[in-house]
Amino acid sequence: MAVEELRITYIGGPTAMIEISGFRLLTDPTFDPAGGVYGNLTKTMGPALEPSSLGKVDAVLLSHDHHDDNLDHSGREFLKNAETVLTTVDGAKRLGGNAFGLAPWESVGFGVHSGNGPALKITATPARHGPAHTDRGPVVGFALKVAESEQVIYVSGDTVRYEGVAEVAQKYTVEVAVLFMGAARVEQVGPWALTMTAEDGVAAARAFPEATIVPLHYEGWKHFSESRDEIEKSFAEAGLQHRLKWLEGGQRMAIRP
Numbered sequence: 589m590a591v592e593e594l595r596i597t598y599i600g601g602p603t604a605m606i607e608i609s610g611f612r613l614l615t616d617p618t619f620d621p622a623g624g625v626y627g628n629l630t631k632t633m634g635p636a637l638e639p640s641s642l643g644k645v646d647a648v649l650l651s652h653d654h655h656d657d658n659l660d661h662s663g664r665e666f667l668k669n670a671e672t673v674l675t676t677v678d679g680a681k682r683l684g685g686n687a688f689g690l691a692p693w694e695s696v697g698f699g700v701h702s703g704n705g706p707a708l709k710i711t712a713t714p715a716r717h718g719p720a721h722t723d724r725g726p727v728v729g730f731a732l733k734v735a736e737s738e739q740v741i742y743v744s745g746d747t748v749r750y751e752g753v754a755e756v757a758q759k760y761t762v763e764v765a766v767l768f769m770g771a772a773r774v775e776q777v778g779p780w781a782l783t784m785t786a787e788d789g790v791a792a793a794r795a796f797p798e799a800t801i802v803p804l805h806y807e808g809w810k811h812f813s814e815s816r817d818e819i820e821k822s823f824a825e826a827g828l829q830h831r832l833k834w835l836e837g838g839q840r841m842a843i844r845p
Contacts, residue, residue, distance in 0.1 A: 594844040598835035602805035617663030626656035633808035636837030650675035651745030714752025718782040739763035749788035762796040770806030771814040786822035
């Protein structure tokens with residue numbers, strides 16, 4: 589059974605509100621205005637929505653806390669407004685408060701479904717923020733499963749395509765894959781992509797053959813090396829352009845049904 593009433597509102601960069609079966613989940617909060625400089629990172633787009641307009645947030649899905657393009661100053665301030673912040677084990681120790689750390693394949697439940705099991709189960713998935721020889725600190729993605737469905741919504745977090753992502757495809761039938769793309773590159777680290785390239789996205793689409801592919805975190809910061817155009821071109825060349833679902837800033841968009 590497919591997930592019902594899945595809606596996503598794109599706010600900017602890695603930040604989106606996912607509404608699924610009555611739960612409201614916010615990915616990597618970034619709410620600072622455009623123009624901010626954070627060490628070797630520069631923000632080029634502000635948020636499409638202000639945090640004060642978002643209302644209740646049941647959980648923040650924070651792939652990692654230690655890079656400003658995934659958690660900027662205003663985003664960090666916003667965390668206290670969420671019921672729960674799910675992130676890495678190390679990140680939860682740094683953040684404290686309402687932060688809860690998950691190692692890959694650990695899960696947490698929300699709500700109760702018909703008195704038997706959680707209404708929503710969130711499982712941390714493996715992620716690697718660049719090639720194996722670079723150390724960008726721990727990162728996680730998330731698999732979201734509602735009680736009525738055998739399929740999951742996959743949120744990759746900042747990761748490249750590697751064996752950990754392949755494990756997600758082996759364990760789950762992915763209905764929607766929210767992929768952090770843009771092929772982020774930072775000169776101080778080297779020429780390697782630190783998030784998924786367009787070709788990685790194509791490979792992920794093939795690994796998740798039933799999934800709608802929702803690109804995220806491919807714009808809004810200077811260190812992205814591939815734009816929407818490159819992603820669209822690669823998917824078109826692979827004959828998979830019909831699988832892409834683009835989000836528009838500030839708009840609450842139905843992904844399913």
